[in-house]
Amino acid sequence: MSTAGVANAAGLLAGYALDAWLGDPRRGHPVAGFGRFAGALEQRLYRPDRRAGAAFTATTVGVPVLIGTVAAAATRRHPVARAALVAAGTWTVLGGRTLNREADLMRRALRRGDLPAARRRLGHLCGRDPSTLDEPELARATVESVAENTSDAVVAPLFWGAVAGLPGLLGYRAANTLDAMVGHRSSRYARFGxxxxxxxxxxxxxxxxxxxxxxxxxxxxxxxxxxxxxxVWLRDRDDHPSPNAGQCEAAMAGALGVRLGGRNVYFGRSEVRPFLGDGPRPEARHIRRATRLSGAVGLAALVGSVGLAVALPGLVRAIVPTLRRAAAVPGGPGHRLPGTPGSGSR
Incomplete structure (x- = not known):
């Protein structure tokens, strides 16, 4: 059993517990600091083309990955220190408690019939224009946000933390934050983002x-x-314009027995998305079920990620020698026979 793998697993557990207990830091959140850094760099590198966007993305994601890699190397022989760093990183990048709290505040406002308060809260969950939304549309936006962000804010960070430790945690959150900043469709970011x-x-x-x-x-x-x-998941998951959000939203629609999708109005533009699911439009009561299901999914992902973090180093040590031996065999992956594609005979 790898010491590094156990340290990463312990850090994921501790960081998840910190997020469940404390939620996001109220002041000085590192992700907010990263956003300011990315915004300043964007001002220097921005041009309306993909090459500039690629340089911006590589730099802004590369910096936290490099920091995480250096920290992981420095604690290679100090498992307690590594676990502490992974715990801090996990707490920083997870957002499960905040997601469920915001959804619950929306549910309470809708239960009271306080549409102005519910519309004010929507900006904490997604970027839609809430000014004309009624209760079912506010509930739909909330359920869709819970479904998608269960992956973005919980499952994905845990997965990449298990696969790559601290660099994986920081790199994933950096990329996800950049997508929220510049990855949306607009005249400014159509190519740069x-x-x-x-x-x-x-x-x-x-x-x-x-x-x-x-x-x-x-x-x-x-x-x-x-x-x-x-x-519903098999039928509707690929209808969503996002290759990933549809996976989460279709499963949630089917699990709750509601219909998601429809017309989304953002500030200055609108989109009409295919329907996911067959049931009625969501109501406030469905938000509570969505957050409970989100929490259960997060716990299951934690268990799987801890197991993966412990097992992965051993799997890598077992597989790498096998690949090296295969590469050394004439005709294997590292040796092409004369006249085969890629051998230069063409």
């Missing part, structure tokens, strides 16, 4: 599907129908 958006898509390919599958598996915990959730 594309590299950040694509990087975020790639990093979320596995976590979003994990989130969808865990949502389906745990649907009975909130009186959901697992078979219906599975059916």
């Amino acid at each position: 594309t590299p950040a958006a694509r990087l975020d898509d790639v990093l979320n390919l596995v976590p979003s599907r994990m989130t969808g599958l865990l949502t389906i598996a745990l649907a009975p915990l909130v009186d959901g129908d697992r078979s219906r959730a599975w059916r």
Whole structure:
């Protein structure tokens, strides 16, 4: 059993506990500091083309990854220090408690019939224009945000923390933050923001599907129908314009028995998205079920990530020698026979 893997696993556990207990820091949040750094760098590097966007993305994500790599190397022989750093990083990048708190505040406002308060709260969950939204549309926006951010704010950071330790935690949060800053469709970021958006898509390919599958598996915990959730997920997940958000939202729609999707109005633009699910539009009561399911998915992802963090170093040590031996065999991956594609014979 690898000491580094155990230290990473202990750090993920401790960081998850800190997020569940304390939530996001109220002042001096490191992610906010990163946002200021990225904003200042954008002013220097911005040009309306993808090459400038790629340089911006590589620099802004590369800096926290480099910091995490140096810190991991410095604590290679100090497992307690490494666990403490991973715990601090995990607490910094997770957002499960904040997500559920904001959703619950929205639920309470809707239950009171206080639409002005609910509309003011929506900006804490997503970027839609709330000025004309009624209760079902505010509830829909909240359920969709809970579904997507269960992956973005909980499952994905835990997954990348298990795979790559502190550099994985910091790199994922940096890429996800950049996507929120410059990855959306607008005249300014149509090309400059594309590299950040694509990087975020790639990093979320596995976590979003994990989130969808865990949502389906745990649907009975909130009186959901697992078979219906599975059916809706298979049918509707690829209809969403995002390759990842649809995985989470379709599973949530099926688990809760509601219909998500429709017309979303942002500030200055609108989108009409396909419907996900077959039921009625969400109500305030569905928000409570969504947050409970989100919490269960987060706990399941924590268990899986801790197991992965412990097991992965041993798997790598077992696989690498096998790959090296295969590469040394004539005709293996490292040796092409004369006349085969790629050998230079063409």
